[in-house]
Amino acid sequence: MAPLIAPIAKRKNIVIVGAGFGGLAAAQALAEAHADITVIDRRNFHLFQPLLYQVATAALSPADISAPIRSVLRRQANAHVMLDKVTGIDREKRVVLTEGRRAVPFDYLVLATGARHSYFGRDDWAPFAPGIKTLDDATRLRARILLAFERAELETDPAARRALLTFVVIGAGPTGVELAGSIAELARKSVxxxxxSIAPGDMTVVLIEAGPRILPSFRENLAQAAAQSLEEMGVTLRLAQPVTEVTAHTVTISGRVLPAATIIWAAGVKASAAGRWLGAETDRAGRVKVGPDFTTAGEPDIFVIGDTAACVDEGGKALPGVAPAAKQAGAWVGKLIAARLASTREPKPFRYRDKGAMATIGRKSAVVDLGRIRLTGGAGWLLWSAAHVWFLIGFRNRFSVATSWLWSYLTWERGARLITGQEIARARAPDIPIRQQDAA
Amino acid sequence: MAPLIAPIAKRKNIVIVGAGFGGLAAAQALAEAHADITVIDRRNFHLFQPLLYQVATAALSPADISAPIRSVLRRQANAHVMLDKVTGIDREKRVVLTEGRRAVPFDYLVLATGARHSYFGRDDWAPFAPGIKTLDDATRLRARILLAFERAELETDPAARRALLTFVVIGAGPTGVELAGSIAELARKSVxxxxxSIAPGDMTVVLIEAGPRILPSFRENLAQAAAQSLEEMGVTLRLAQPVTEVTAHTVTISGRVLPAATIIWAAGVKASAAGRWLGAETDRAGRVKVGPDFTTAGEPDIFVIGDTAACVDEGGKALPGVAPAAKQAGAWVGKLIAARLASTREPKPFRYRDKGAMATIGRKSAVVDLGRIRLTGGAGWLLWSAAHVWFLIGFRNRFSVATSWLWSYLTWERGARLITGQEIARARAPDIPIRQQDAA
Structure with missing residues (x-):
């Protein structure tokens, strides 16, 4: 006799590693799935990375640009959050291994672990020229920038003072441009x-780019407008000049040594360890080479998305390392898994929809390229602000960021100008321009 | 021949060490003085210490309760801010010595360097039972509390889980009471x-007090009301029970060992090093014994105020270690110095005006004792909130705190629930209840 009811399929386990834009989009696309979703992240919060530079320059607080992962997924009953660090993947046993000595079983796996900085083989520069990828990076950089001003205020030697008031940003993509603009503004107006003893003219902000122009991913005329805005704000551009050496207190470009207390790296990224975990083929930046369905050869149930993947979509377009690309990929992969679980029709092949690019230059100007709509200056800034407030996850943050920005716009006040994580103000000795250990 | 104009007196140097409530009040009282005022602090911000427990329990962000010292004194032209750590005082040469190898000359000196925790001779307990006196203390404690929940969520061993969900606060003064209430609330509602896998009933919050009742500085009936509110919120009170041992994961009281992952010290304070710098007589808590004019024997130009002084005013009243006492002392000393500089009439002898005391218990209740006005419950909470927002230095912070509180009141949302400064979630092994190194 046939059973009266069909056997109920065992709930599948979907593991998502990384709660960035890609990972969360995948989790949310699986909201209706009959499955157990486990989101593993080594931090307890989702970070709105595109605004990290505003934390580094004391315009926003860490809490303004982050949301606890548990809060984001609170209403999604099939989602579980695990705070742990992934150390590897056992493809045979179908488990994700963690530092907390857990083995988390998966039927489907989504790797969305992002990227760190790349120093192009010069990792010895890392302590001298930190980048910003995490909140801790940003608050450390904030302390460093603010301490440079504090030391300059008390410095009597002109050369040492000049070095303390020189801020060098290496790399003129969106992050580098936004950082340089934001530092120039912090310096010239609020600080x-x-x-x-510090006058606006005492400050030097230098933006260095190895390529021939800033914002290579933008149209030429928009990049031109951005370059002009930066120069009006007092940022010195050094284009087509690769950096050949970085020390604790100098940058060498074109054979010239530039003394600077604050050097920031915005030049390159390197994918996370996902490629190593999988033993998969990676590109020069360590990104896992995936097909247009975000899988690697022979593993139809393991997906790699976001900054940690190198993907060319069905239309032959290479996906850029930006939040919208990660989100779209995550949402698509989530829908694909949901369709397979429910045995319904799979989504159409993935095509990246480029919604355009934006970069802000200080508080009065931005360049926005939405294809048909291109804006520069104040109109660009307004659209940029609205878009960023809108995309921040969680209404509370939206509200808080909006009030912070409005306040800062009206008063030039910087709300988050705290040097934390520093028990002691390491005031420097007059004879050593910048102490070695300060860079550590 | 006599000179046509009288020789102009050299501007005097006034050095204020510490930009807490006392130091800032002294600086501000000297706003009109014909003198150079140097405020030295090892941090670049003034901290509203009475609300630190709200940062530790993720209700407010660090920036909400701090203001850059430079911003506070921006409009005071005679005030200079120096970020440095004082290491000593040379009374002969009349200079303050700093870690930055500076020797800052003074004609008048105000020491307002505050206090740290005291473990009553058991400094070995410090790593296991941290207190909160600084922002870094508070964010570390926040990470510790939030990590305990994260670990409990994944824990399968019942005893280890119970320990992770047990929070012990040692000391039932206002800070201990406010902390215990705030943790109970964080735990039971927002987290x-x-x-x-965590239900409100799984949590234990224990408030331990060696004395016979909580809030010894409050009237008995108000303390009684506060105790009742705490118990209604689920806080277990252990009164008249001194702690005899603290380890990384246990507290021993009355011979019983209580396993707990989070132990917080709110029991005692110890004055800063000012007494040692001066070689002055100190009391048991390390506070400099000063006369009713805040000077020590033989040094009419050196004043010690706030938590680092033991003072009995003209009326015979001992000053408590609270913000209003420090503020009143600072303002009085500032006025005294200003009068001496201008050779005008000195202020009347100092008398401490006790404006009352307040303590909040969670978001729905507070005890307020203003002498004639005594409130408990919701009315107390409203007055408490209004007073604290009002006294926060700087309008921006007031605005931000007010919106944060309103938001949190309406939604039970906690805006600042971030585990920062922790690259990795140290997930614990099942066989070790709480790892030793977690306490470090």
């Missing part, structure tokens, strides 16, 4: 009025 | 709905 100098707080210090008795 | 448990984010975790799949």
């Amino acid at each position: 100098t009025r707080d210090f008795r | 448990t709905r984010d975790f799949r």
Whole structure:
């Protein structure tokens, strides 16, 4: 006799590693799936990375640009959050291995572990020229920038003072441009009025780019407008000049040594360890080479998305390492898995929809390229602000960021100007321009 | 021949060490003085210490309760801010010595360097039972509390899980009471709905007090009301029970060993090093014994105020270690110095005006004792909130705190629930209840 009811399929396990834009989009696309979803991240919060530079330059607080992962997924009953660090994947046993000595079983696996900085083989530069990828990076950089002003205020030697007031940003993609603009603004407007001995003209902000122009991913005329805005704000551009050496307190470009207390790296990224975990083929930047369905050869149930994947979509377009690309990939992969679980029709092949690019230059200007709509200056800034507030996850953050920005716009006040994580102000000795250990 | 104009007196140097409530009040009282004021602090911000427990329990962000010292004194032209750590005082040469190898000359010196925790001779307990006096203390404690929940969520061993969900606060003064209430609230309302496996009943919050009752500085009936509110919120009170041992994961009281992953110290304070710098007589808590004019024997130009001084005013009243006392002392000393500089009439002898005391118990209740006005419950909470928002230095912070509180009141949302400064979630092994190194 045939059973009266069909046997109920065992709930499948879907593991998503990384709660960035890609990972969360995948989890949310699986909201209705009859499955157990486990989101593993080594931090307890989702970070709105595109605004990290505003934390580094004391315009926003860490809490403004982050949301606890548990809060984001609170109403999604099939989602579980695990705070742990993934150390490897056992493809045979179909488990994800963690530092907390767990083995998390999966039927489907989504790897969305992002990227770190790349120093192009010069990892010895890392302590001298930190980048910003995490909140801790940003608050450390904030302390470093603010301490440079504090030291300059008390410095009597002109050369040492000049070095303390020189800020060098290496790399003129969107992050580098936004950082340089934001530092110039912090320096010239909000900070100098707080210090008795620092005048706006004492400051130097240098943006270095190995390529021939800033914002290579933008149209030429928009990049031109951005370059002009930066120069009006007092940023010195050094284009087509690769950096040949970085030390604790100098940058060498074109054979010239530039003394600077604050050097920031915005030049390159390197994918996370996902490629190593899988033993998969990677590109030069360590990204896993995936097909247009985000899988690697022979593993139809393992997906790699976002900054940690090198993907060319069905239309032959290479996906850029930006939040919208990660989100679209995550949502598509989530829908694909949901369709397979429910045995319904799979989504159409993935095509990346380029919604355009934006970069802000200080508080009065931005360049926005949405294809048909191209804006520069104040109109660009307004659209940029609206878009960023809108995309911040969680209404509370939206509200808080909006009030912070409005306040800062109206008053030039910087709300988050705290040097934390530093028990002691390491005031420097007059004879050593910048102490070695400060860079550590 | 006599000179046509009288010789102009050299501007005097006034050095204020510490930009807490006392130091800032002194600087501000000297706003009109014909003198150079140097405020030295090892941090670049003033901290609203009474609300630190709200940062530790993720209700407020660090920036909400701090203001850059330079911003606070921006409009005071005679005030200079120096970020440095004082290491000593040379009374002969009349200079303050700093870690940055500076020797800052003074004609008048105000020491307002505050206090740290005291473990009553058991400094070995410090790593296991941290207190909160600084922002870094508070964010570390926040990470510890939130990590305990994260670990409990994944824990399968019942005893280890119980220990992870046990929070012990040692000391039932205002800080201990406010901490215990705030943790109970964080746990029972905001956190448990984010975790799949933690129910409000799984949590234990224990408030331990060696004395016979909580809030010894409050009237008996108000303390009684506060105790009742705490118990209604689920806090277990252990009164008249001194702690005899603290380890990384246990507290021993009355011979019983209580396993707990989170132990917080709110029991005692110890004055800063000012007494040692001066070689002055100190009391048991390390506070400099000063006369009713805040000077020590033989040094009419050196003043010690706030938590680092033991002072009995003209009326015979001992000053408590609270913000209003420090503020009143700072303002009085500032006025005294200003009068001496201008050779005008000195202020009347100092008398401490006790404006009352407040303590909050969670978001729905507070005890307020203003002498004639005594409130408990919701009315107390409203007055408490209004007073704290009002006294926060700087309008921006007031605005931000007000919106944060309103938001949190309406939604039970906690805006600042981030585990920062922790690259990795140290997930614990099942066989070790709480790893030794977690306490470090």
